[in-house]
Amino acid sequence: MATKEEPTSNPVNPGKPVDDPSKDIVPETAVVTKVTQKKIGHRRVDASTGQTTYKKTPSSALSGSIQLAISHTVAGLSSKPERDVLMQDFQVVETIVFPSEGSNLTPAHHFGEFTFRTYAPTAFRYFRDLFGIRPDDYMLSISRLPLRELSNPGASGSLFFVTHDDEFIIKTVQHKEAEFLQKLLPGYYMNLVQNPRTLLPKFYGLYNVQSGGKNIRMVVMNNLLPSVIKMHLKYDLKGSTYKRKASKHERAKKNPTYKDLDLLQDIPDGLTLEPDIHNALMKTMQRDCLVLQSFKIMDYSLLLAIHNLDEMEKEMAAKNKHAQNFKKGYRAAQSVMDSTMLRTKYSKDLDHWSGGIPAKNGKGERLLVFCGVIDILQCYKWKKKMEHTWKSMIADGDSVSVHRPSFYCERFQKFMGDHVFKKSVVKSQPKRQRGQSSRRTHTTLVGGVSNAESSKALTPAATEPLTKRLQSRPDLLPNESP
Amino acid sequence: MATKEEPTSNPVNPGKPVDDPSKDIVPETAVVTKVTQKKIGHRRVDASTGQTTYKKTPSSALSGSIQLAISHTVAGLSSKPERDVLMQDFQVVETIVFPSEGSNLTPAHHFGEFTFRTYAPTAFRYFRDLFGIRPDDYMLSISRLPLRELSNPGASGSLFFVTHDDEFIIKTVQHKEAEFLQKLLPGYYMNLVQNPRTLLPKFYGLYNVQSGGKNIRMVVMNNLLPSVIKMHLKYDLKGSTYKRKASKHERAKKNPTYKDLDLLQDIPDGLTLEPDIHNALMKTMQRDCLVLQSFKIMDYSLLLAIHNLDEMEKEMAAKNKHAQNFKKGYRAAQSVMDSTMLRTKYSKDLDHWSGGIPAKNGKGERLLVFCGVIDILQCYKWKKKMEHTWKSMIADGDSVSVHRPSFYCERFQKFMGDHVFKKSVVKSQPKRQRGQSSRRTHTTLVGGVSNAESSKALTPAATEPLTKRLQSRPDLLPNESP
Numbered sequence A, B: 001m002a003t004k005e006e007p008t009s010n011p012v013n014p015g016k017p018v019d020d021p022s023k024d025i026v027p028e029t030a031v032v033t034k035v036t037q038k039k040i041g042h043r044r045v046d047a048s049t050g051q052t053t054y055k056k057t058p059s060s061a062l063s064g065s066i067q068l069a070i071s072h073t074v075a076g077l078s079s080k081p082e083r084d085v086l087m088q089d090f091q092v093v094e095t096i097v098f099p100s101e102g103s104n105l106t107p108a109h110h111f112g113e114f115t116f117r118t119y120a121p122t123a124f125r126y127f128r129d130l131f132g133i134r135p136d137d138y139m140l141s142i143s144r145l146p147l148r149e150l151s152n153p154g155a156s157g158s159l160f161f162v163t164h165d166d167e168f169i170i171k172t173v174q175h176k177e178a179e180f181l182q183k184l185l186p187g188y189y190m191n192l193v194q195n196p197r198t199l200l201p202k203f204y205g206l207y208n209v210q211s212g213g214k215n216i217r218m219v220v221m222n223n224l225l226p227s228v229i230k231m232h233l234k235y236d237l238k239g240s241t242y243k244r245k246a247s248k249h250e251r252a253k254k255n256p257t258y259k260d261l262d263l264l265q266d267i268p269d270g271l272t273l274e275p276d277i278h279n280a281l282m283k284t285m286q287r288d289c290l291v292l293q294s295f296k297i298m299d300y301s302l303l304l305a306i307h308n309l310d311e312m313e314k315e316m317a318a319k320n321k322h323a324q325n326f327k328k329g330y331r332a333a334q335s336v337m338d339s340t341m342l343r344t345k346y347s348k349d350l351d352h353w354s355g356g357i358p359a360k361n362g363k364g365e366r367l368l369v370f371c372g373v374i375d376i377l378q379c380y381k382w383k384k385k386m387e388h389t390w391k392s393m394i395a396d397g398d399s400v401s402v403h404r405p406s407f408y409c410e411r412f413q414k415f416m417g418d419h420v421f422k423k424s425v426v427k428s429q430p431k432r433q434r435g436q437s438s439r440r441t442h443t444t445l446v447g448g449v450s451n452a453e454s455s456k457a458l459t460p461a462a463t464e465p466l467t468k469r470l471q472s473r474p475d476l477l478p479n480e481s482p
Helices: A031-036 A059-078 A087-091 A121-130 A135-143 A175-194 A260-266 A275-294 A309-318 A320-342 A380-390 A405-420 A439-444 A449-456 A460-472 B031-036 B059-078 B087-091 B121-130 B135-143 B175-194 B260-266 B275-294 B309-318 B320-343 B380-390 B405-420 B439-444 B449-456 B460-472
Strands: A037-040 A043-046 A052-054 A093-098 A114-119 A160-162 A168-173 A203-211 A214-222 A233-237 A271-273 A301-308 A357-360 A366-374 A421-423 B037-040 B043-046 B052-054 B093-098 B114-119 B160-162 B168-173 B203-211 B214-222 B233-237 B271-273 B301-308 B357-360 B366-374 B421-423
Touching: A052 A059, A059 A093, A059 A114, A059 A121, A059 A135, A059 A160, A059 A203, A059 A214, A087 A121, A087 A175, A087 B175, A114 A121, A114 A175, A121 A135, A121 A175, A121 A203, A135 A168, A168 A175, A175 A203, A175 A214, A175 A275, A175 B087, A175 B175, A233 A260, A233 A405, A260 A405, A271 A275, A275 A357, A275 A366, A275 A405, A275 A421, A301 A309, A301 A405, A309 A366, A405 A421, B052 B059, B059 B093, B059 B114, B059 B121, B059 B135, B059 B160, B059 B203, B059 B214, B087 B121, B087 B175, B114 B121, B114 B175, B121 B135, B121 B175, B121 B203, B135 B168, B168 B175, B175 B203, B175 B214, B175 B275, B233 B260, B233 B405, B260 B405, B271 B275, B275 B357, B275 B366, B275 B405, B275 B421, B301 B309, B301 B405, B309 B366, B405 B421
Parallel strands: A271 A421, B271 B421
Antiparallel strands: A037 A043, A043 A052, A093 A114, A114 A203, A160 A168, A168 A214, A203 A214, A233 A301, A271 A357, A301 A366, A357 A366, B037 B043, B043 B052, B093 B114, B114 B203, B160 B168, B168 B214, B203 B214, B233 B301, B271 B357, B301 B366, B357 B366
């Protein structure tokens, strides 16, 4: 296993517009508190101790109780026989009380009594199974070693934890977001089944820790960006150009997350992909966006991180003395990619993108692109309401990033297809003899998308029988008289 | 293609308890009418002309308009690009008006103006695709030649049509049943995806013909029993023994449908299946019943038809002069089976049972068993209400066929496992060397169910990490003090 470092990559959207933070700040009674605390949403950081709290619960206690309770519930679920997921499973909520002193069912602990709710346990078990996550791996990842709290979680007001092995992200979500995810589950299930290469977040669990009258809801997701691989550039893209530029503050960071306008400036030629990969990626995105649109979801982003292989080689050549370390690090990265590809039952389809997409930039440098759609729990219905309360009338029509879902969806796809991902030009090939298959198609197209899709496409012949039948029965022909 | 005969097999449940028919008979004003009309539910048969009507619509006009409208809508749908099914698609209803004189969109016809509604067109297109039914095949089957009306449709009050090629059944359903099927669709979808060998009806479409203020709703389904294969015995089984005996009237028919008590008497040893087939069939049934139970569905039946290969040979030997015809008929049957197996994309899984299940009876005769779960559109909620209105207090507790869904579900499975399908005894095999695979398993288990399932089953190791962790942290061990 690679040596662990403080993760530098932030898997979420740090530049995401949020409710006016000032709205959420409760009146401070002491000047001291005001100076030493920083608050965004429910998250506070005490400047002197560095201690983070969420809804006044210390993050350390929160992460401890999550680890304990998830292990406990997953183990409990493992003892139940596997069965098919039913529609009714999406609405199930399982509640377990964890008293500090322990009970017949739960172990003793030192996090203070809490009540733990697991949403749709059977459905999420099915999802984890579909994603190739075995129960014992899930438990080990989450509970074997302490969770690491992300020190740079962005402006969303959420708390972020990463598991010790870099596999999972645990993120606090708002009440409405948790409710919305529950409603989304049947449609999410359908997308997983039909569109297994989906770029949507992989949700592994939805939980609620209730303690001292406070509810802290959390979602467990995949970690899009393995920290072992250095990301040379990182973008949060919405397809909008209105004010979509990283702030000075963001740029000053070690690993800033840039935005749409930055990408247009930095990578004017976009990222060039092999035609088959380009087609498959665009088709996947189109299918994902259709689902998001059908649930009136918007304001989601494409998180895009670029590892530049040629740049990496140059960096390493410059630091020649570190060559040995470089090789070591690179082998680790390779093993992460391999294991990511292998661990999934449906790796060929599902995890097609998770090991990075090979691409080139305008200089012809070889890249590995990591991407996924993030922040999908914002529904237009209540988003719209929020907009009215905190956003002023600065809208210029089409280019404001918050717009109605179908427009948002189309603009998002257009931007990705026009500016981000470009199709490499195929050199004209010598004419092949009939029956001789195209080597390019067969070698680059792992899952055989194009073939599968073309076989599904309806031929004009499909409409023939009716026409024929109508022709043989003049009384059934369309009446063309006015 | 085999020569067409009037189908002798009734694909539905002829002995199904229905509302007291007398309740539905409107007061007759003329004695003549009373004598010459027979009515069950909405279906009437004029004894003198033989003409059937449903809600006073002649069946011939109904079948003509269905053929026209289904062809039209399927062709229309074919021109739209294929896309994934969304949750919202299950609620869509598409309406087209078919004026007699035709319109810009619809052909002229002579069935009288009608409005045609297609329920969940995109979802059913997806189902048809999953079942391997191509749009042009669907249209051809339904509209190339007139539909045949089943002359012996049983006591359900529904009208039944079979397509000329024996592929599809079109059945009228009540308003509540149609509504219920719409609600069922997401769960039905999930079962199709997870349990592809399902024995539940294959629903290909749900439609409504509205004409003269009347709504006639219809469902298009698979035809379980190919009429080209002679069925020597046919049962409608509910797992109940209370009054579950075919009536004298039913027994007098050429091809009666027997019931549970008849089976216990006629086939006391049940039908013996190879262990792997038995396991797979029982597992499939269990998964199907779980879905039915989760939707509070009950009163469904297993339609079971038996083709006796040895009996057939004897019959043919006795009629030696017909030997040539026998061979011809048998070849046709074989080709039907082959095409059924082949036509489906997922034939290996999905249509595992549709070509007949090899079995033996107590005498050791070779059988082909055709079976499927039918009548699944009865929801307990409103069934219960019906029971109270027409069924008296004759219930003896557990053996009345209408009971609460979970009890019904368990009794149904128990009856099928205990009395209908028996597992053949495996002869003790010589000890195999390590690494040498069992030939039986590999030859009989087409889909590899057992293997797939055992690999999915959770091992005790799944619960290990928590235990280990707790052992290493005494503070987390369960508190066993009172």
